[in-house]
Amino acid sequence: MFRNFLTLVVFCCLGWTSSLKAEGQKDSPLKHVDPMIGTGGIVHTFPGATVPNGMIQLSPDGDTNGWNWCSGYHYSNTSLKGFSHTHLSGTGWSDLGDILLMPVVGEIQTQPGTLENPEQGWRSVFSHDREKATPGYYQVMLDDYEVNVELTTGRRVGFHKYTFPKTQEARVIIDPSNKIFGQTYRTQVKMEDEHTVSGYCYSNGWGGKRYVFFVAEFSSPIQDFQVATGDQLTTESWLTAEDAKGFATFNTEDGKAVEVRLAISAVSLENARENLASEKMNFDQALAKAEQHWEEKISKFEVKGGTEEQKRIFYTGIYHNYIAPNLNSDVNGEYVAVGKTLKAEGFENYSSFSFWDTFRATQPLMHMMEPELSTDIMQSLIARHRDADDHLPLWELCGFDNTCMIGYPAVPVLYDAIMKGVPGIDKEEAFAAMKDIANTNKDSSSDGEGGLEEYKELGYVPADIPKNVAKTLEYAYADWCIAQLAKQLGKEEDYKTFSKRAQNYKNVFNAEREMFWPRNADGSWFGDINMSDWHELQPHWVSGNLWAYEYFVPHDVNGLMALKGGVKSFQKHLDKLFTEELNMEGEEHVDISGFIGGYAHGDEPGHANAYLYNYAGQPYKTQAMVRRIMEEMYTDKVDGMPNNEDCGQMSAWYIFSAMGFYPSCPGDEQFVLGSPLFEEVSMQLGNGKTFTMKAHNQGASHVYVQSVKLNGKPLNRSYITAAEIQAGGLLEFEMSAKPNKKFGKAEGNRPVAPEAR
Template identity: 40%
Template structure:
């Protein structure tokens, strides 16, 4: 849908009043507060510091705080850059920082302790406003009011200056998030005329070969301009020697460029800047700019974007008694709709993984696939409230696989690059989940072939040993061999489900057998998953609580021993049945972790943990729902409501861990409504305890599914009975068909646990 078409639509309810983009900007939430539209390619947001990735050749732990470029407790703003990840535990981006200043020109950022030594400025949260698609703040050192809004591919700045003959707008091409010494491979700047500038930036950060093009235009001509090339250590030679490279140059290129544009302003005069991005060319960036914002009406663009947000947020209409919970819910829905992000120009062009220009024909191409996180709840949420987008995302994954030299589906990809981050091959989970739930708009047989090819790529992540031995040996994948085995086994089960749907029995037989490989790393003598060596023996040195080189990624044996989402009943039986499994699960929430645990994990804080249950680390996200597979499902209801209250608050530090491109938020959305996809790739959602009083999901097929909690209160966390379309639901799960057919789900809440016998 075009921006102008959405603008012409009837206005919807004001859901954005319940969104606070500042939630998660303090501590480890790693969200950004700036302006963007749903799934927008531009995330225009303030950056509060520039921390080098390494100091004296060693990793700088302080850099971890700035995955999104912004920390709520910082006193200064360095500037406003156009690309950001939301909630990640690693980073990149921070492209094309713009900062307005007045007075003597300074082309270095200065320091937080002495902002006057550079172009950064102090600011106060008292003058800071963060809304969907709108950000405003007063830059106190220079008395400039900064306002930001966006369209899908264009950032729109509005800077209100005091009266001065020394107004400057700085464009910093050196700035970036997670800055490495050599991150900038090359930058280029071309002055087209006295209001238009184009160029590009090539970086070799987390993404090894990333190029972003831009077109920038000003609402009034600049008086003069210049740059400071920090990489120039020798006199210019040859062609470049024909120009004055510092002032009024026609073009310039280098690794470390900062340019400035000078203006004269009257009191209260606003200078506006439109800044468009493209993955392909400056010509496409200019076309994006002219097509998406053909005028200079800042307030109209802001309103159009906010109308888009209201339309998306209104897909789930909820009622909660507490306003803080309403803010939690709609901010979580907002964070769920930030990524993946659009990665193509208005004409359909995008750069592929092969670094060539491609056309997205019949689908919107997306990037930013944090799949180790988002396969669990975010993509299943999309199958309900964003099915068309999820189909396009899968089309994007299949295009990635075609362009990949390894012929693999994405693992963690962005901007025409594969980062190879985290473990497993969870694209197959996203594809199988959509297929099993009937959300198909692509060639299923081709998709299955892509899944199989990915799962047979022997040189990826010890897959050869996994296929040969039935597990990943610790001596081949040191430190995360067990969790990798468990994730492979789950993904293999997903491939088997897709093969079964397509009646590809040979593929089904191969992968359903592989899906049982979790049993090969379960040590029944101690009741935990345990690293195994190539010779078939379990590793002797082993600590079930430690996260340091024990065979698990972002977790320990205690919590990862519960990760068999495709066979929870098999896991329970292997661990000794309900009598042994339930106490083990109980202990996860009640035990006390030693200080060593926190010292080993930089992304974990004590306020993000309940016992040994680490909500900020995604492998635990399904765990509270495992009681549903025992004879004590009421404990799922109790745990879920506790987690909702303890891990989510309407405050800057209100997230108990990285939001991880919306996964933490998607968990909140599902759990608040009373169900959760424990096993993506199946059609089932396990029931929990709804926190909402009412909810209505508006489906793309035109139907609605309503949820109601009778006798809802903070004390009434247990479910006495459930009615689906007026009939008793005598099972602990809901199916996707139940949802898509529309209808109603009614929970009757109680202050005391209800046994299975009573429910039936």
């Protein structure tokens, strides 16, 4: 009876608080954001609290091993082991889960237990019915202890609020040994005084060998403190061990909350202390500030029309695009990168760069929406070369390049920022960093030897090097970006060198087969491949996704069309891509998913493919296909995307597509038109201008564009430019259930890839 009464009291309070929040947000786009979208399936997002691009991602951990738990949480969870302060959003591999706290009641248990047997440790079962997630806020009731957990964050501080029942055995477990996939070497916990616990963890993982120092401040005095390693529990006030854990005990009255503020630093304990001091707030104040931050970001977009499901997908996609990259520097400017302690002068340092995914749409979106943030991110990249005397990263986490994926994807991110006028970028420094990485071979942790030296010597990556076709194509595109900056800077020799390298994609095009094909180092073509066997494709194409890379020449689509026999032949190739079903043997790579014919939306290299019909004078086919992808590949359910969300990219594709245009070649000025999903979308750009899209006669079956106007004047071409977007104004579509096959058909009205202009 007492348990039922306590539950009623807590949830009446929660309901009152939520109703106040809902009342205040009745006109806010935050009501359309659902952080639970993506926490199921293999999307790998987390539901916990964070602020835009903050250092802290305070979220529940259900498990720390297994494909489903790349973010520490999966919607299939029935128990939780605690709440840690760092998480990756939507990635296909993971690390982090730093500094876990867990509120419990009763006898101390020194181990968390397992998903299969939670009763063997301190874990608690929970119900999704008593769980809530909104931007900047997470709440769950731990059923085993009747403890209500509420979480929010600042930029460098996590805020916990634990409402315990009346007991003298209210405890908070501090576990710095918790890691998602990582390996812990050494940890420490120390009770400094009756309100403060500090410590660190030294570990190794996807983010490299690194320290995380922490300082935690409790609102209530600690009545008792014990430490443990393994199952050995002692009454010492501190402990250093491979798996040191602390157990703080409190006396609580019915309904009284224990609040915790916890700050971290990769540099030092003193920096963690300074970070904590920089955000002196209680939980409610921190929550109000977090919600204000999210309100400022999400409300930059205003949507009219569409279904409630479509709005939830769209606004939650915006939310996902503001989670990473993450703040990496302490309040005093110090940070760790490539194993060195450095100091950011005049900028804030960021990390968590999933650029192989996000250069395609997330970063182009952020360059326009958040130029000040982009400036800091670009400065962070340049600093890797300038200050750390190192190279641009492939996939950077916590300042460490884990070299996941291929190419040099930081290059198009830098060049696209320069092209879009992001301020504060020294072009000479940017070029030096770009040229350096284009001459520095990096073997991939996920895809083997880099093959860059062979690429430079032969003009392609040879067939005996893993993922050779995909690597050749990625290198060639990034080389085009470098060539364009060299041209801007008047570096004629560099321009010639990288322009030539940008054409290397042609060296792996097999004219007889009419497709890209592996080529041996002696110049001969690789032999036959069983095109229906995933195992035979994977040595040459990333994830085996031949069908994505077959069209990945973003800087020279027109050159690709010529290789494939001209415009009409290219149209037929695209038709085949989207209509011919694959009948494959063997186990496909986990990233290959979301099929329409041979097109797999779950793998990023093909994200521009549906837009390529515009280059061939058939934009009506693009219009139908992008609407189909939006309809079939996205929902507002927990498994609402076909694969890893990948730090915003999967969502960014939807955001651009729903607005009716897409950056098919980041670094180029042209955005290719598609089929807008809503009646109206306005976005407040970072330069103070507002760009609005309106779609007249919009409807579920009205997927085809009849005509377009830009600022009231007819627009016959099937693209707009970055300058036109950034100038602000109005883009109007007239929609219909029937295609207008004349729109965008004439050669002069088609987008033209930059190498052909």
